[in-house]
Ligand SMILES: Nc1ncnc2c1ncn2[C@@H]1O[C@H](COP(=O)(O)OP(=O)(O)OP(=O)(O)O)[C@@H](O)[C@H]1O
C-alpha cells in the first residue's frame with residue numbers, strides 16, 4: 212500500500228485539543244466505507260464505494276478485494292477532508308474484523324493496521340453485526356428494541372440481554388438478501404445499484420393492485436426461517452410461468468417480497484412476544500426496502516409499539532457503524548488490541564461479543 | 572375440517588381441579604362464578620368476562636368460560652402486514668394442523684390439551700385450560716428441580732417424536748408444567764415426516780431457546796433433557812444428526 216497522500220504528518224494540528232474523533236473502516240462485503248464520527252456519536256463524514264459485479268454474476272471475492280484496495284486510500288482522504296479533521300485529532304481506528312468474505316476483509320484490515328501505525332493510534336476490531344445494531348440504535352434513538360438484521364450474508368432476530376446481543380432466530384440455510392440476489396439473476400434483473408432495489412422497484416411498477424400473487428413455499432420454524440426451498444421452487448417455476456406468460460417478472464418480484472418479508476416479520480413478532488418487547492429495529496441492507504419497513508410498522512403498531520428503520524446511508528454497510536461501535540468499545544475501556552492482533556475472521560457470531568458498553 | 576365440537580363428557584374427563592400455582596391462574600379463577608359444570612341446555616354464565624392472557628405472533632390466547640367450564644380460546648386474527656391471500660391460507664392451515672395434532676396425540680395417550688371446539692372460518696380453537704406454569708416461567712423462577720423437569724420434558728418430546736410429529740416451535744414457552752407433569756402446546760407450526768433432520772431441528776430449537784433465555788444454567792438443563800430424550804426415543808441417529816445441525820449453525824455466519 213502507498214502511504215496515504217493525506218495532509219502531511221508534520222503539519223501542526225489546528226488546536227492542541229484532546230483527540231476525539233474515530234475513523235472507521237468497513238469492507239466485509241462488496242462495499243468499502245470510511246467514516247469519521249465523534250466520541251459523542253456525531254457523524255462528520257461517511258463515504259462509500261460499491262463493487263457491482265456484471266449482471267448475472269454473484270459475489271466475486273477476488274475482484275471485490277481488489278476494488279477495496281484501490282479505493283481505500285482515496286476514501287480515507289475524502290473522509291478526513293469532509294470531516295475537516297487532521298490525523299492528530301483521531302482517538303482510535305475501528306475496522307471490521309468479521310464476519311464477511313475473507314479477501315475483502317483482509318484488504319481493509321491491512322489498510323487499518325497501516326494507518327494505525329502511521330498515525331500511532333490504537334486499533335479496535337469490530338464485529339460487523341454488532342456495528343449494524345449500534346448504528347441503528349444511534350440513528351433512530353431506539354433504546355432496547357428487538358433487532359431484525361437482514362442483509363446479503365445475514366438474517367438474524369436479535370435481542371439484548373445480560374451484556375450480549377443474543378440470537379433468537381436466524382436463517383437455517385441462506386440469507387434473505389442472498390435469496391433475493393439469486394432470484395434477480397434468474398430473471399435477469401441487473402446488479403446495479405443492487406439486485407434487491409431492482410426487485411423492490413419491479414414489484415411496485417405500475418401499482419401493486421395490478422400484481423398477481425403466486426403462492427410460494429413459506430417455511431418458518433419457530434423463530435427460524437428457511438429460504439433455500441423457496442428459492443429452488445421459484446427458480447424452476449419462474450422459467451415455466453414466464454414462458455407461459457401466466458405471471459410477469461413484476462408479479463414474481465411482488466410475490467417473492469410478500470412471502471419472504473412476511474416470514475421475517477412473523478419470526479420477529481414471535482421473538483418480540485417471547486421477550487415481551489414491542490419495538491423493533493431493522494438493520495442491514497435489506498432493511499432499506501420500504502415494503503419490509505411498512506410491514507414491520509404495521510406489525511409493531513398492532514402490538515402497541517414502533518418500528519425503527521433507517522435509510523440506505525446507514526442500513527447498507529458503511530464506515531460510520533464501525534467507527535461508532537469502536538467509539539463505544541474504546542470509551543468503555545476495552546476494544547483496542549496490539550496491531551499484531553488486529554486480524555480478521557470470516558466467522559464471528561453476534562453473540563460472541565461481550566457488550567461491556569451497555570449496563571442495562 | 573369444518574367444525575368439531577367434542578362432547579362435554581370427553582372434555583369433563585380432562586377438566587382438572589388440582590390446585591393452581593400461577594398468580595394469573597388465581598385471577599382467572601376469581602372470575603368464574605361457579606365450578607359447577609353446566610349442561611348443554613343450561614344458559615351460559617354471562618357475567619364472566621373473557622380475559623386475554625397472551626398475544627403471541629399468531630394468536631390471541633384468552634381464558635373463557637366454555638359450557639360452564641374454564642377453557643382456553645386461541646384466536647388467530649388476520650395479520651395486517653401479510654398479503655390477504657397468504658394470510659388466509661396460513662391461518663386456516665395452522666389452525667387445522669393444530670387441532671389435528673392435538674386430537675392425534677391425545678389418542679396416543681400423550682398429555683396435550685383436550686380440544687373442545689374448532690371453527691376454521693372464525694379462526695377459533697377452544698381447548699382445555701391446563702393449569703401450571705410454562706417451562707420458561709418455571710426455569711426463571713425456581714433454582715432447583717430444573718433438571719428433573721427437563722428430564723420429563725425430554726421424555727414427553729420423545730413420545731411426540733415417536734408418533735412422527737415434529738413440533739416446529741419447540742420453545743420453553745410452549746411446554747406447560749403442572750404438578751410435575753409436562754404438557755406440550757402450540758402445534759400450529761407442526762408437521763414434518765419424522766426424518767432425523769426434522770426431529771433434530773426440533774431439539775436444536777429447544778436447545779437454543781434454553782440458551783438464550785436461561786443462559787447461566789443452560790448446559791446442565793439441555794444435558795438432562797437429551798439424556799432422557801435419548802432413553803425414551805431409542806434412535807441414536809437423531810442425536811448424531813443434532814450434532815450436524817449444531818455445526819451448521821456455527822458455520823452459518825458468513826457472507827455469501
Ligand atoms: N391449553 C392451555 N392451557 C393453559 N394455558 C395455555 C394453553 N394454551 C396456551 N396457553 C397459554 O397461552 C400462551 C400462548 O399460547 P400458544 O403458544 O398456543 O400461542 P402463541 O404463543 O400465541 O403462538 P406463537 O408461539 O406462535 O406466538 C402459552 O404460553 C400459555 O401460557
Ligand SMILES: [Mg+2]
Nearest residue numbers: 627744745757
Ligand atoms: Mg407459543
